[in-house]
Amino acid sequence: MLAWTAAAAALVLWLLLLAALAVATRNPEVAAAPPTGELAPHSPAIVDLITGGWRLCDEAASATLLDLAARGAVRIEEIGPELSLVRLRRDPGDLKPYEKLVYDHVRSLAVDGVVATGALAEGSRNLGRWWKSFRRKVIVEARALGLSRPRWSRAQAAVLTAAAAVPSLAVAVAVTVSDDEHEGGLGGAVVTFALLMALMGRLNGERGTASGARAAGEWLGVRGHLAATGRFAEQPAASVTIWGRHLAYAAALGLAPRAVISLPVSVPADDRRAWSDYGGMWHVVHVRYPRRLLWAREPGPMLFRALAAGFFAGFWTWIVLLVVSAVGLAPDALVLPCALAVAAVAAGVPLAYAIVDLMGKVVVEGQIVRLRRFRVGTKGNDDPKYAHWCAIDDGRAREVKAYGIGADLWGSLSEGEKVRARVGRKLGWIHTIEVVERSRLRGTAGYDDTGEHRVNAPENLGEVRIFDTRQE
Amino acid sequence: MITLVVVAVVAVLLLLAAVSLYNGLVRRRGAVDNAWAQIDVQLRRRHDLIPNLVETVNGYAAHERQALEAVVAARSRAVGARTPQDQAAAEDALSGALKGLFALAEAYPDLKASRNFAELQEELSDTENRIAYSRQYYNDAVLTYNNAIQTVPANIVAGMTGFAAREYFQAPGEERGPVQVRF
Numbered sequence: 032m033l034a035w036t037a038a039a040a041a042l043v044l045w046l047l048l049l050a051a052l053a054v055a056t057r058n059p060e061v062a063a064a065p066p067t068g069e070l071a072p073h074s075p076a077i078v079d080l081i082t083g084g085w086r087l088c089d090e091a092a093s094a095t096l097l098d099l100a101a102r103g104a105v106r107i108e109e110i111g112p113e114l115s116l117v118r119l120r121r122d123p124g125d126l127k128p129y130e131k132l133v134y135d136h137v138r139s140l141a142v143d144g145v146v147a148t149g150a151l152a153e154g155s156r157n158l159g160r161w162w163k164s165f166r167r168k169v170i171v172e173a174r175a176l177g178l179s180r181p182r183w184s185r186a187q188a189a190v191l192t193a194a195a196a197v198p199s200l201a202v203a204v205a206v207t208v209s210d211d212e213h214e215g216g217l218g219g220a221v222v223t224f225a226l227l228m229a230l231m232g233r234l235n236g237e238r239g240t241a242s243g244a245r246a247a248g249e250w251l252g253v254r255g256h257l258a259a260t261g262r263f264a265e266q267p268a269a270s271v272t273i274w275g276r277h278l279a280y281a282a283a284l285g286l287a288p289r290a291v292i293s294l295p296v297s298v299p300a301d302d303r304r305a306w307s308d309y310g311g312m313w314h315v316v317h318v319r320y321p322r323r324l325l326w327a328r329e330p331g332p333m334l335f336r337a338l339a340a341g342f343f344a345g346f347w348t349w350i351v352l353l354v355v356s357a358v359g360l361a362p363d364a365l366v367l368p369c370a371l372a373v374a375a376v377a378a379g380v381p382l383a384y385a386i387v388d389l390m391g392k393v394v395v396e397g398q399i400v401r402l403r404r405f406r407v408g409t410k411g412n413d414d415p416k417y418a419h420w421c422a423i424d425d426g427r428a429r430e431v432k433a434y435g436i437g438a439d440l441w442g443s444l445s446e447g448e449k450v451r452a453r454v455g456r457k458l459g460w461i462h463t464i465e466v467v468e469r470s471r472l473r474g475t476a477g478y479d480d481t482g483e484h485r486v487n488a489p490e491n492l493g494e495v496r497i498f499d500t501r502q503e
Numbered sequence: 504m505i506t507l508v509v510v511a512v513v514a515v516l517l518l519l520a521a522v523s524l525y526n527g528l529v530r531r532r533g534a535v536d537n538a539w540a541q542i543d544v545q546l547r548r549r550h551d552l553i554p555n556l557v558e559t560v561n562g563y564a565a566h567e568r569q570a571l572e573a574v575v576a577a578r579s580r581a582v583g584a585r586t587p588q589d590q591a592a593a594e595d596a597l598s599g600a601l602k603g604l605f606a607l608a609e610a611y612p613d614l615k616a617s618r619n620f621a622e623l624q625e626e627l628s629d630t631e632n633r634i635a636y637s638r639q640y641y642n643d644a645v646l647t648y649n650n651a652i653q654t655v656p657a658n659i660v661a662g663m664t665g666f667a668a669r670e671y672f673q674a675p676g677e678e679r680g681p682v683q684v685r686f
Contacts, residue, residue, distance in 0.1 A: 108633060111541050111640045112534075118629065145632060312639055429643060 038201035064252030075283035109269035147313035150306035178243035327435025341378025388455030397425035563614035
């Protein structure tokens, strides 16, 4: 009991130390400066970071693209209320690493130098990694400018880590004393230490410096000025032609939601509204995922499913009609014929569909616009069971029904690939699929963190380490 | 009495459905008009650029009269076109004439080196691309609208209130779809 009390006391002391350091290293107070129209030389992404409590928001990537447009690296043109284009203009020159990341994403999607704004969410990138990379690059610059720093200094992190060893050891002793048969002391110590480190990491992150707080205050002054002078909330992204960099900063400061929403640079692509460049021009394709009752099914298993459906439908109808006729509400003579009719209908439609699909398939040629899998239940061993979908834009309609496809085939495909598929017309199942042209988006993601930017700044853990490239 | 109430309720529901359908059709028709306005803006932009282009080419290759006159004539026809089909045919002809003119420019190094010409060529190329997107946007809007006024039960409301099918922006005999011209 004494050992456990000592362990609890050690834990409480460590938590008090953590709380004291957390209070001591909290973000500085930011006082908004008087409204001003003067723009300091920070980029919109940096502004987003320092005015958002040193946490980067999704708006930062869209604001960066607006900034690139304002500086002439790209042009944003409105074609209609639901269609705007981003046009690459010229060699963008020296871009900051995170600006280059955004520019390269636009360039990877561009067809003849043009991409629809809605299509900015498309592409083969891993969005999580892309965003992490973007965030890291922004943080590196913010730190270089002296506007931001990691919450825990090296010394503080070392003190907390060393101090965490004490409660861990105390737990180890307590476990050993209370249960000397199982020697669980070491395990208890490791688990306790890991939990304390996780808690410490959880509280870590970026925090503002004094000069960062001053800069943030000035930018809040700009925010006040922009909020009072321009109706940025209603401005489309294409209005950057008129508003210039002010729109980019308004977006970073949360004043231009319409422009930000229309530039989905850092948000995942919609499952049901895809953008396709099949035929050479970007256009919207609405994707439907019908209920899988008579769609996205293999014809072979469907034969058995049809027979089972017929049997059960007929059987239960027969039972119900037997009861109904027993109480005199229906003539006995109708019981069996009705049950058989119901069975025939329940089995007939899927049987007919399956037979039609087994007899012949249609060839669909086009571009894969969506590859998705949705959970549809669990297998016997509690593993999740998925339905795999593949939507193909064949250029003939703006609305397509996604086809069902086997997991093996699904895994070998990539969005943007031009394919030729043999498909069951009635049950919507892809039997074979052949890639006619590889996706031009495959492998274009140039944000590999082992490459140009050697920096480690996960959301809450650790500190940013900038490796000196000259030494390598 | 009950019959009267039922009839009244059904009548009100039918009226609400008709109003809803009518409003939907109005929205779609508005989208078509808006899309057409966008095409119009881009076409005007192109028409406005052409006199400058002709002037520039004339300065370096004055004896290429035939090509220059073909462009000017095609532009006049395009400016005078009224219906989407006529407009599409005239614009296609104008694109062809411009293509011919740019092909001729290859034979005149001084013209090709001219900054003014290069800028005009780039501007026209961008405008062509925007026209192509506007055209696709317009045709999509027309497809949605035409489908809406032809499907049951909206076709009843459309017939009673005078919604007529719209023409696609395509030259007679041309396939509807993206048309890209590259200079």
